[in-house]
Amino acid sequence: MTKYREILRLHSLGFSQQNIAYSSNVSKKTVNRVINRAKELNISWPIDDNQTDAVLEQILFSKSKVNTVKKMPDFAYIHKELLKNGVSKKLLWTEYMEECRLNNEQPLMYSQFCYYIQQDEQKRRATMHIARKPGEQVEVDWAGDPAQIIDPDTGEIIEASIFVGVMTYSQYAYVEAFINEKQQAWITAHIHMYQYFGGVAKILVSDNCKTAVIQNGGWYSQQVNTTYYEMAEHYGTAIIPARVRKPKDKPNVEGSVGNISTWITAALRNEQFFSLYELNKAIGVKLEAFNARLFQKKEGSRISLFLAEEQSLLAPLPATPYELAAWKKATVQFNYHISVDRMLYSVPCEYIKRKVDVRITETTIEVFFNHNRLCSHARLHGRPGQYSTIVEHMPEDHQKYLEWNGDRFRKWADKIGINTYQAVDAILTSQRVEQQSYKSCMGLLKLADKYSAERLEAACKKALSYTAAPSYKSIKNILTAGKDGQITDQSPIAESTTNKYGITRGAGYYGR
Known part of the structure; x- marks a missing residue:
């Protein structure tokens, strides 16, 4: 889109x-x-x-129009074929038309075909100096020659990658070493670079590495890494990645890489460093000398030109530095949670089995679906398997289940009577985990609907006379057998109280 x-x-x-x-x-x-x-x-x-x-x-655009994309010719192949005897543009266009027909693609007409070939040939021959405005653009790249760190424990030599950022107008440079060239190092280098410059350039021309561009199908189909794009949006700059194997797209940083390799990396070749901190401290000293070195073909130095004409035109830094975020995809499980680093975070239940995008920072977990933010959680740390659940994300029946707890069962039992309250309290405290006794409490209190609250209170009183920790089953048996001491029409106790003798079966039984 x-x-x-x-x-x-x-x-x-x-x-x-x-x-x-x-x-x-x-x-x-x-x-x-x-x-x-x-x-x-x-x-x-x-x-x-x-x-x-x-x-x-x-x-x-309420009425969207479908743009017909025409297949562009392979200019590298055409340039190579035109060098052969007898090969003409007309022949190559005929072959190109046949290829488009077989692949059901829209071809260029012959005039357009020749025009684009001509434009490609001019690009191969032409060179152009582009005058940059102060504060307009910064170019970034990894230097080709790494520095070295010695592991103090094993003596192993570890290579450290060198990040280089250069303001295109003044050539003012920033250099920092990192253990690797991964996403975290790439983003951290930009944060430190902007702090070093004291402002932000409008345009950021980056290398075509995976930490900057995650998909590259040519000049018009470059896709910037999501985290890298977020960082640029935070600092209010625009990313224009260089093309693959096109160093002239970022000539200033390419030229500075060679100078930095000479005046910084090579100048430190005879020194030994046992930590990244020591290496970067030494690089900082050499960097100050490098930026203060006078130009050969113009007046001043990098730092004097930067301070005089460029720094004041940089956009101000944001109030807070960019917080590094990682992105991953996750599937919402049947328990309406996603798993991130072995911790579980809830998502609205209607997204069960959907794939969502998760933005992960040191303090926050944010969940997105089709670029729309669904929810956020404070990031959990410590023991794996912890849950962060927002009640509104649960189905309605699950939300009702959460409403039941020990205090609510005790309040319900207290309305029936003190004996029922004592029986429910005993059941709640009988289990190692209180939730294990909720079903028993629910079943016990539901007996009041079947036998009446008075009989349940009497049954609980009788059960408590036997034991201080009665169970749901024992109280139910008392009510079923009618041993709660209450007189009812259905109770066999009511029938026996009218008989003054020891025979309880009645004359009719023996008269048979």
């Missing part, structure tokens, strides 16, 4: 339509169409959180 919210957000920050198209993975034509339509409807950023991309699509 088109990222309508992202397009409107970046437009409000003053980005060009071309940069918005790169960041949002859509064409420039789509960006223009969304912006113009939003102006017609007086829709502008900020937008309420409930205005999702799906809602905006219905508002902006």
Whole structure:
């Protein structure tokens, strides 16, 4: 789905339509169409959180149009084939048309085919210097040559990856070493970089690593990693990933990597470090000297140019640094909970067996379905198998079950009589876990509906005269046998009280 919210957000920050198209993975034509339509409807950023991309699509374009995507030719293959004798563009277009027909794809016409080939050939030959504005862009990458740390216990040499961030206007650099190049290191490096710069550039040009781009099918189909996108949104910047094997997309950081490898990594080659902290402390000293080194072909240094012309134009840092979050998919179990790191968190019961997205931070668990936030929990720590359950997530019958507890059974029994209260209290305390006795208490109190509250009170009194811990079964047997001492029409005790003699079977029995 088109990222309508992202397009409107970046437009409000003053980005060009071309940069918005790169960041949002859509064409420039789509960006223009969304912006113009939003102006017609007086829709502008900020937008309420409930205005999702799906809602905006219905508002902006009630009648969706299906765009026919035409298959683009393989320019690398065409460039190679045109070098062969006898191969012409007409022949290659004929083969291209046949391939599209077999795959049921929409082809380009011959004029368009030749136009795109011409554009590709010009790209191969042309070079261009792009003048950057102060505070506009920062480029980031991992340096090719790692540093080394010695394990103090084993003496093993551990390689440390070097993160490099460079402001494109002043060439002002930030460098930090990490044990690996995983997501946590990548995000942490950006947080520290922005703190070092004291502000945020409008555009972030990243390397094409998996921690930045999780899917890459070309220039127009790059998909930014979810956590990386969240971080950019937190700092109010736009990510434009470089293309695969296109170092000219981020020339400043590529050039600085070579200099940093010389003036920082290589300069520390004869020193030994036994922790990451020691290594980064030494890198910090070399980094200050590197940024203060005078330019060869222009006046000043990186730090002087940065402080004089660039730092004041950076966007201010947010009130709090970005909190690193991880994302995972989970299936809602039949007990309407999901499992995260062996802890269980409830989700509304109507999502049972659905796959949901889970955002995990150090303190919070958030659950999303189709980009809509369902709920959040404080993250559990400690013993595995703990539950965090929100009552509203439970089915109605399960919620009613939770209403029953020991205090409620005692209040119900107290309304019947003191003996019933003592009997229920004894049953509740008879089990190791109170919940194990709830069924017995429920069955005991339901006897009042069958035999009356007076008879139940009398039966409990009689049972308590035998033992201080009567059971549901013993009280029920007293009532069934009529030994509770109460006179009823159905009770055999009522029949025996009219007989003054020892024979209780009656004359009719013996007269037979």
